Amino acid sequence: MRPLLVLLVGVIASSTASIFIRSAQSDASSIVIAAYRVVIATVLLSPVVYVRQRRVLIGMGSKQWILALAAGLFLGLHFLTWVTSLEYTTVASSTVLVSSLPIFVALLSPLFLNEKPAPVLYIGMTLAIIGGAIMALSDTCVVAGIQFSCPSWQSFSQDSALYGNGLAVLGAITGAGYFMIGRHMRISLPLLTYVFVVYGMAALVMIVIVVMTGLPIGGYGKETYVWFLLLAVVPQLIGHSSFNWALGYLPVSYVTIAAIGEPVAATALAWVILHESPTLLQIVGGMLCLTGIGYASSRS
Secondary structure, eight states: OOHHHHHHHHHHHHHTHHHHHHHHTTTSOHHHHHHHHHHHHHHHHHHHHHHHHHHHHHTOOHHHHHHHHHHHHHHHHHHHHHHHHHHHSOHHHHHHHHTTHHHHHHHHHHHHTOOOOOTHHHHHHHHHHHHHHHHHHHTTOEEETTEEEOOOHHHHHTOHHHHHHHHHHHHHHHHHHHHHHHHHHTTTSOHHHHHHHHHHHHHHHHHHHHHHHTOOSSOOOHHHHHHHHHHIIIIIIIIHHHHHHHTTTSOHHHHHHHHTHHHHHHHHHHHHHSOOOOOHHHHHHHHHHHHHHHHHHHHO
């Protein structure tokens, strides 16, 4: 199969996540949705890992398990914050802002990975910050002709969309933490084992959170369980696996730029399926943000 075709499949599959989440949110809380996503993905991977890489799994050392737990914690929080953000803000704002993950990886790499960021990072980061700020304003401010109006600061600070946008950014930060820990783990572990272990740890973290919050684990409608399954299979296993597979055949810059197509496709799907059309500010802010992310990622 051609790598570019697999990459296209990955973009389309990943972009369905926000649609499945929105559909499930009519019956289940965001915490439960995030938990089911990683639990089902872990269960589906179990037989494959057992057959192909159980010796690698058994041979993991204590340091690797500690790193796996830390990565799982960050991954669980990443899904939790991003899924919850979709309750409060639009698909366009949420998916674009959470896609700023590469910017945070580049910013935090000097501290945790001893990697010096390239100068072009700051150009991309500036564009992404400006675009992100416009996206944050887009749900409360209005452009009418040549007039631009925003509510008072008090009204703006209390707006639920601002809270949702903040959660999406937090999702990008926690995702960056997961990614950086993964960089260490991938040195000594095959991809399949790494993904299985981290998903499993994220599943444990999310189950603990569900139990602590007292939310019901079961008792949902049949349709809701279908959304849970689709969320785990399509964007999680097919989408993420396609990107990881393509990395073995294409430059990282190709895969990074392709991944940026996810929020664009997600916004288009939300427009068609959820009748959630993007505003002018969302389009402008999203283009600036994604351009900045793409520029920094492809040249770093």
